[in-house]
Amino acid sequence: MTTADALYTVNVTINGQPHEVKVPARRTLVDLLRYDLDMTGTKETCSVGVCGACTVLIDGEIAASCITLAVQADGANITTIEGVANGEALHPLQQSFIDHGGFQCGICTSGQIVAAKSLLDSNPSPTEDEVKEWMMGNLCRCTGYYQIMESILKASK
Amino acid sequence: MRDFIYHAPTTIDEALALLDEHGEDARPIAGGTAMVNLLKQNMVLADHLVGLGKLPGLRGVSQTNGSLHIGALSRHREVELSPEVLAHSPLLAEAYSKVATVRVRNMATVGGGLTHADPAQDPPPSLMVLDAHVVLTSSKGTRELPVSDLFVDYYESALEPGELLTELVVPQSPKGAKTVYLKFLPRTEDDYATVSVAALATVENGICQDIRVALGAVGPTPIRATAVEAALKGQQVTPDAVRAAADAVADQVDPLTDFRGSDDYKRDMAVVFTRRALEQVLLAS
The missing domain is CATH 3.10.20.30 (Beta-grasp domain)
Incomplete structure (x- = not known):
């Protein structure tokens, strides 16, 4: 048993x-x-x-x-x-988070990038409102939301 | 989390037999968004978990005789995005789209959400004004239950031991009906409602024909606001009549004081949001 x-x-x-x-x-x-x-x-x-x-x-x-x-x-x-990365080559979102300061302490970053990747895979050119609606479930306690939004929008097409 | 035995039945009969065999010692788990949190907090102490994820035929939306049939393992997100749901009952798609976040809606199932019986959930008030019912299945057969009768107390549904919620059925709304779902969210967008109101109405020649109003987060269960409905049905629709009817909800609600507000505040907000909902379905042109 x-x-x-x-x-x-x-x-x-x-x-x-x-x-x-x-x-x-x-x-x-x-x-x-x-x-x-x-x-x-x-x-x-x-x-x-x-x-x-x-x-x-x-x-x-x-x-x-x-x-x-x-x-x-x-x-x-x-x-x-x-x-998410292709071997040593970073995913455009990962590069964008580096370029636009999309993280500070880094604890939320893995989740932010995986969630954002899922959004861009299904909707490559989201509006700012669509990004906010999708990403509102990913909290950043450093409150770096402006940079996270910028990182995602700059990585979109 | 305590240790427990996990079962992964592949047929409904097998799942029902497991629930019969283990009785109160077994709990079904579907998406897990509620159940895993309850297990983590030792609020569920079941020795057996019956995983429903591999059961066939319980996921998806179809239509028969004008009614929507939604399988209990359909995800909230699937209801929100289903073209069939949007065309048949846009109120339902709207209510499901208000639950938590995309991530939670991808996981949480229709059946799991309803049987969790949290009085602050978004779908129940809308399902109540749409006169929806659920199909409950046990080894003895099936029975139907109006969603209005599904909730017994805080986190307590009317399911008997050994029963599974297998389907949600939503009939066609009356012709020309207007519907609305209002969710009062003073804190964050992904929160449970502080107070929520769903309403459905038809008006002919200025007379209120059909009126159904239901509220969430205002007591131990979602409620139909019968006093509000009685004040309006068959009456001339005027701003004064709407205001007076909305005031009647104050005596029907029994909210708890918590971090979303005091009982008095929530009672006041129940009146305010009921009035706004009535204005949208009865007075807006």
Whole structure:
């Protein structure tokens, strides 16, 4: 009989690479990334799905990895900040965040860039209002919002 | 988070059998936006979690006999963006678009949101004025329940042990009906409502024919403002009549004092936002 401390096999594709991980049912996706796979680019901050720091793409859509159980993500295709650059070549959004001062302390930046990438992938020329509506779920406690907006708008077409 | 056993059934029958077997010790989980937070806070102490993510046939929007049928595993974002929902019941698309953020709407499911029974959620008041109902499925069969009867208390729905919410059904609105959803958000754009009001009305020759008003975040459950409706139905529509009817909501609400405002403040805002909603569906040309 299965017991509560049993381990579950989770198969996920992360940034194009398949991974098989054994985790307890209570493992969150962000902990699977950070502790089981040593992919620490994704940050956990509020832990309740509100701040956006832990944003990853699950099957192409932005999701909060801190309130997703790893077992729920079994079979999913996941993109993290580590999968945004093309090898050593930064994604235009990453370069734009550097050029326009889109981050200060950096804790929210992975989530900001993954969320913004998802927006630009589906809407390459968003208006300022569309960027605000999309990005309002990604908080920056350094309050660098003007620079974040500028970074995203300058990276759009 | 405590340890628990996770089940990933691949058929509805299998999921229902697991809920029967484990009773109060089991909780279903769909998108997880509510459930994982409750687990983290030890507010749910279930030993078994029944994951619904792999169940077939519960996701998507279709139409039968003029009614919208929305699968319980449809995401909030899918309802918000569905061309069928927009054409059939734009009020519903509007209400779902007001929930939290894009990220949360990508995750949260229609069934999970409704059964979570948080009285401040955005969709219920609109679903109530649209006379929507839900389909509840258990190993004994299915039953239908109006959304107006789905909420029992704070975070408590009318689902019996072993039941799953499998479908949301929204009938066609009366011809010529005007609808509105107002969400009072004095803090941040992604917040729950401090007070919310949905209204639907039809007016013929200056007489109010159909009037349905529902409020969220004003008590233990979303409510139909029956006193407001009774004051207007069959009456001549005038600014004075609208004002007097809106005042009647004050005695119907039972808000909690919290960081979004005192009970008195929320009662006042319930009147203000009910009046504004009525003005939009009854008086605006």
